[in-house]
Amino acid sequence: MRQNRIGKSSKDRVAIALVLCFSVVALASVFTVKSSIDKINLSNDGMIAQNSKPEEQSVTKPVPTVDSMDNPSSKQGENNSSEKSAASSWALPVDGTVSVKYSTDVPIYSKTLDQYMVHNGIDISAPLDTQVKAVANGTIVNVYKDDALGTTIEINHGNGFITTYSNLSIDSMVEQGDVVKKGDIISGVGDTSLFEALDGPHLHFEMKKDGQLVNPADYLPL
Ligand SMILES: [Zn+2]
Structure with a gap:
């Protein structure tokens, strides 16, 4: 009975030590992973901020000027009527x-x-x-x-x-x-x-x- 108890308690200690070791390793790994993710996020934010600005500017610039130039000439449409008369x-x-x-x-x-x-x-x-x-x-x-x-x-x-x-x-x-x-x-x-x-x-x-x-x-x- 005693041997069993001693044996049991020594096994428990080993088990506890193993659990502690695992948890330390786990904590350490979580820390390193988290810090490396933060670094990645930081570097990504920096990349996105730098890339997005010039793209937006280059897209919006050429659109409005083309449309406003086309409208006045297309509204007149007097070419068809001139075929009906030689005088005017x-x-x-x-x-x-x-x-x-x-x-x-x-x-x-x-x-x-x-x-x-x-x-x-x-x-x-x-x-x-x-x-x-x-x-x-x-x-x-x-x-x-x-x-x-x-x-x-x-x-x-x-x-x-x-x-x-x-x-x-x-x-x-x-x-x-x-x-x-x-x-x-x-x-x-x-x-x-x-x-x-x-x-x-x-x-x-x-x-x-x-x-x-x-x-x-x-x-x-x-
Ligand atoms: Zn009439």
């Missing part, structure tokens, strides 16, 4: 859709008059008071109220061209003798025409060359 380029008098075409040879049915009639211009449908613009540079030669076509403005563009804008909502934006440029607002889309009253708000637009009616669709960028 024409602008649309109003943003809308052509609802009745030019037809001086074949009469077309008029809802308002309930009969077939020739149509001396084109109708462009657009909401009431949509801006009506001069299709080219010119001089206002007439502002009047037509019995059939309502409030009307005529512009002389030179080279024999005269354009007529009818069924307008406003007659006070320009007056006879005013010089206008292409795209200047001269009035708004109205519903003042008796002859086209049932067609809804639209611009009735006519065009003459040397006193003869011509098809606006041959000139405008429709």
Whole structure:
């Protein structure tokens, strides 16, 4: 029994000593590992801080200048319209859709008059008071109220061209003798025409060359 106890206690001491040794080794190794990790972190932080700054600067510099240079030239888009006319380029008098075409040879049915009639211009449908613009540079030669076509403005563009804008909502934006440029607002889309009253708000637009009616669709960028 005693020998067993002694033997047991000496084994315990050895065991305790071994555990202590292990723990010392373990602590020492943990210390060295931790200190080396700290060193690595420090050196990594230093590397990242040095590398990231020049990369960010080189990326942000060239982007904005390229876009801002491209926009002004791409917005004009007047090249297409110049193909329609040899004399000059024409602008649309109003943003809308052509609802009745030019037809001086074949009469077309008029809802308002309930009969077939020739149509001396084109109708462009657009909401009431949509801006009506001069299709080219010119001089206002007439502002009047037509019995059939309502409030009307005529512009002389030179080279024999005269354009007529009818069924307008406003007659006070320009007056006879005013010089206008292409795209200047001269009035708004109205519903003042008796002859086209049932067609809804639209611009009735006519065009003459040397006193003869011509098809606006041959000139405008429709
Ligand atoms: Zn019309």
